[in-house]
Amino acid sequence: MTETLGDLGEAELLKRLARFAPDGQLSDDTASLRSDSRPLLVNSDVLVDGVHFSDATTSAADVGWRAVAANLSDLAASGAVAIDGITVTLVAPSTTPWSWVEELYTGIADGLSEFGGTLLGGDCSAGLQKLVSITALGRLGPLRLHRGEARPGDWIVTSGAHGLSRLGLALLQNDEVLNTADLNPQLRALAIATHQRPIPRLDALDTLLACKPDGLAWRAGGTDSSDGLLAAVEALCRSSGCGAELTQAWLPRTQHWPFGDPWDQWCLAGGEDFELVLSLPPAWAQRWLEKQAGSRRVGRITGASSTIRWSENAQPVQTKSFHHFRNN
């Protein structure tokens, strides 16, 4: 018979999870971190079964990895140069197999061992649906990246191609949109890998910090594209009181990415891309594009508050964004 959380009880569950926290941080309710002269960055993110993942397309280990990646991506997009670790709150029905939980924490541990940080404790409770709520802690480097720091004249650049995660999801779901698509096998494999094991771009932040031209101040706008490229640009514009001009020809497509719909839509608004989306003075942007493999220019920041247009035809850039609470 499958062993479930209801069979274990909370004390036994916490005992079993202790091996994922090598410092013994789970033995108290509270974890302790040594003091550090750098400001602390804090970020919380939740993944809910049926909203952000589903058992049909995502293994428990991939849910754990993705939860780590989503949180560390936010830290990278804020300027974190070191990761302290994360707390993990798990809510799950008492019928959930222990093996699912064990795989989840294995995926979390794999993500932490890849990108840095340790498991700093957390909480568990029974609930109607599975969800993982993570809070990540990191240390700020010389640049505090803010959404509100974009300025007209900046170039909008990103650390990589967009739409892959959405394509990966469509492939895993056998989405009928793909029936007629004659997809390159390498693209297929890359899309599925990107969906299952996304990578927070701490590396691209390091490059950005290393290549700032001496004459420029530490000022840059930034966010990640966890809700899609367009949502990231919208967030930069909204928080900075600016507008943007995107160039259709520069849409950050990966190799073999088809043209037309749904491909342009997925590239713009597929979501879960976890790339950095930055607003940089042109000189800094140029140096970053040279140094950072896979990075692209996608447009520029304008003074036309909250208006995002295509540079080719001045038409507004439109798409359906991802709204967690909306029923559309």
Add this chain to the structure above:
Amino acid sequence: MTETLGDLGEAELLKRLARFAPDGQLSDDTASLRSDSRPLLVNSDVLVDGVHFSDATTSAADVGWRAVAANLSDLAASGAVAIDGITVTLVAPSTTPWSWVEELYTGIADGLSEFGGTLLGGDCSAGLQKLVSITALGRLGPLRLHRGEARPGDWIVTSGAHGLSRLGLALLQNDEVLNTADLNPQLRALAIATHQRPIPRLDALDTLLACKPDGLAWRAGGTDSSDGLLAAVEALCRSSGCGAELTQAWLPRTQHWPFGDPWDQWCLAGGEDFELVLSLPPAWAQRWLEKQAGSRRVGRITGASSTIRWSENAQPVQTKSFHHFRNN
């Protein structure tokens, strides 16, 4: 018509919640805290509708207050002398009224303004049931309180009476156990207030730090009684490899608390008491009991690993603890 989260969408929801974070920490995904020379304490705790609270007995504002209190109580029981703040992750069905969410965050803001700290951001998602997942950050003082630092010969002391929160819940639920009880009206009012607006005992920690005898090292066992007094003593014993002897006559009853069942059970294992439960060298314990109003001695730590007995008759102390995942 009642305005729901589904009507609002995520962007509008976050915009409305921004007023609860006066520092503008919600405008980015990530909050930033100035560096501090003291070690950082981190704690996560989740409250789930139907498990930890119910709309029948707890208003949204009280859920918010309780969530803050539960987290800060864990920080107090770890030695936190200053509170930085909390991140709040809210999951709720899209049919949830905006007014419920507004009241929740009002209760959270009230708790923070009472006990210290600010709202440092968080996340929101749709989900099948309402839940609030909080991570609290604080700064360690001179004493790191650990569950694993109890020693045979220590006195077990606590900052206050136990069972009040459980009684408050019973009163709010019109529990039939209470049908025959001729309860003192002051006790009723106190129990309901304790259930709805529990107080994390940061004050009792301050007293403890101020009254340590000079000759003693900074060593004490500690936890809070969020899962009940007996669970707290069990946790101290388990983590320290010790046992305990409790004295029935010293059960920390409040004034007018009746004797017998269920009163002794509620005092021992009612849960959600949020008092400090400490294991202290007798000289330190004595000074704390003198200085801290309402504090009590309840027993002593023994060398009999994991055995908890009554001092009066050497019988094991037994009760049903609260298991979130168990179906009993």
